[in-house]
Amino acid sequence: MLLLTLAISSLVSSAHASFSSSSTGLTVNTTSGQLRGFVNQTSPDVRQFLGIPYAQPPVGPLRFAPPQDAVFTQQTINATALPNSCMQQFSNGSTIYTAYETEFLISSGQSEDCLYLSIWTPSVASIDSKGSPLPVFLYIPGGGFTSGGQNSMYKIPDKWVQRTQSHVVIIMNYRVNVFGFPNAAALSHQNPGLLDQRKAVEWTHKNIAKFGGDPDRITLWGQSAGGASVANYPYAFADEPIVAGLIADSGATGIIAKSDPTHSNFTALAGMIGCGNLNASAELACVRSVDATILENALSDYVISKKSPTISFTPSDDNITVFTNYTDRIVHGHLAQLPLITGSNTNEGAGFVPFTSPGPGNATLVNTTLSIIACPVARDVTRRNLFPSLYPTYRYLYTGNFSNISPVSWFGAYHSAELPLLFGTHDEYGSGNSTAFEYTISQTMEALWLSFAENSVAGPKRFNSSDGGYFAWPQFEQSSTDLVVFAEGSKALQLANAGPRVDDFCGL
Numbered sequence: 001m002l003l004l005t006l007a008i009s010s011l012v013s014s015a016h017a018s019f020s021s022s023s024t025g026l027t028v029n030t031t032s033g034q035l036r037g038f039v040n041q042t043s044p045d046v047r048q049f050l051g052i053p054y055a056q057p058p059v060g061p062l063r064f065a066p067p068q069d070a071v072f073t074q075q076t077i078n079a080t081a082l083p084n085s086c087m088q089q090f091s092n093g094s095t096i097y098t099a100y101e102t103e104f105l106i107s108s109g110q111s112e113d114c115l116y117l118s119i120w121t122p123s124v125a126s127i128d129s130k131g132s133p134l135p136v137f138l139y140i141p142g143g144g145f146t147s148g149g150q151n152s153m154y155k156i157p158d159k160w161v162q163r164t165q166s167h168v169v170i171i172m173n174y175r176v177n178v179f180g181f182p183n184a185a186a187l188s189h190q191n192p193g194l195l196d197q198r199k200a201v202e203w204t205h206k207n208i209a210k211f212g213g214d215p216d217r218i219t220l221w222g223q224s225a226g227g228a229s230v231a232n233y234p235y236a237f238a239d240e241p242i243v244a245g246l247i248a249d250s251g252a253t254g255i256i257a258k259s260d261p262t263h264s265n266f267t268a269l270a271g272m273i274g275c276g277n278l279n280a281s282a283e284l285a286c287v288r289s290v291d292a293t294i295l296e297n298a299l300s301d302y303v304i305s306k307k308s309p310t311i312s313f314t315p316s317d318d319n320i321t322v323f324t325n326y327t328d329r330i331v332h333g334h335l336a337q338l339p340l341i342t343g344s345n346t347n348e349g350a351g352f353v354p355f356t357s358p359g360p361g362n363a364t365l366v367n368t369t370l371s372i373i374a375c376p377v378a379r380d381v382t383r384r385n386l387f388p389s390l391y392p393t394y395r396y397l398y399t400g401n402f403s404n405i406s407p408v409s410w411f412g413a414y415h416s417a418e419l420p421l422l423f424g425t426h427d428e429y430g431s432g433n434s435t436a437f438e439y440t441i442s443q444t445m446e447a448l449w450l451s452f453a454e455n456s457v458a459g460p461k462r463f464n465s466s467d468g469g470y471f472a473w474p475q476f477e478q479s480s481t482d483l484v485v486f487a488e489g490s491k492a493l494q495l496a497n498a499g500p501r502v503d504d505f506c507g508l
Contacts, residue, residue, distance in 0.1 A: 025124040033073035043158040051083040054203035057113035084111035085149030108151035133214035135453035142224025160424035168213040185280035227251020234336035241336035245456030254376035343396030351415025359410035375506035395476040400487035404430030
């Protein structure tokens, strides 16, 4: 999204200064260097710091390697534009996102130098008036682990932060497809894309106080592949999670693990780009020397051609960052004791089928919804329910069907449809105006997400005298009426039993 930069006035603080009301807050010192942010006319009380390096560029010998801390620079970083996305695997298929919902797509260029995050935080005056640092959302974008990034128009949070002045939002890039999940025989870490996410968490914890955020109240939030990453995160970093809470929209551990013990995918791709018939070390070195665009094009073209054997690059079950048996890990206590909001949408399948005007039919949509998203989420929740007092879980089902978000009758509450309401962008794009009920749903969900970020241990709560008063989201338990259903009928939210809505169809 193009953002209008206004004149910037700032005072430079010392390298170790904490957040201070003595400046406009548009110049901030971090472990990456001094940043110069900006404000724009549409969100004049939101300081924006875009394109902040949280790790070194993963190029040359760092391609496929775990991320390294960003090198401190003496030069001021002009943090006024969203960064390039990481190298994107492309497709020629038509989906609802390419045909109608283009605001979910990446709207920037791509680069191998992509390990950047962006921060939206209230004005200094607003934060000072609160008297304490603000809760922080650190968001992991989706994209099937093959594409995606922060420059997506529906997921720009400036107007949400402008409205509440009560929280900080950070969105990260991380490596995807072969760059993030190479699974090469000569590597000791097969999922550097997941390690990128961890590095962004570490950077946030070290630096967010300078922006008015609370390092002890970071909520890791993601959707789709980002949601799966969030669900996986407390297993991978059980002993030192850093974050205080988790939110996984339409994502679960069961959608990420891929086994390729012979590393055949990487070897096949290496052969396509002139690096075939080499031992493991030579193969890795050769692929690292190939231009990133050549590598990405070779992968994408092969997948598009639908040749056999198929190849793919998504997280591998290395039993370091992704695991073959999550039940065993939770039974043995290898799961950080963090509260979790998680859930799915009623028509997730619409986001995964080829686009045709009449749609694929209800049976295909239901089966796709259950198999790809809803049942994996249900299984994650069931596993956490083995020890509900240790792993509080708050579960939802989103049913919203708003014509400016879902302009075709069979779209409904498709995969990602809740995000414009959560980010407060539902009224910026689309084919029509947002309804009053749509605003109600948006602000209800935002309030619950924010309440959770404020105090994840206490669970999400909401008070709205014009819409039912006080609501405390109950912890989820199997076979109980504590599934929160959003936007069904004329009700902003209501409680239901997850069994007949989802779980009974999943063989739980």
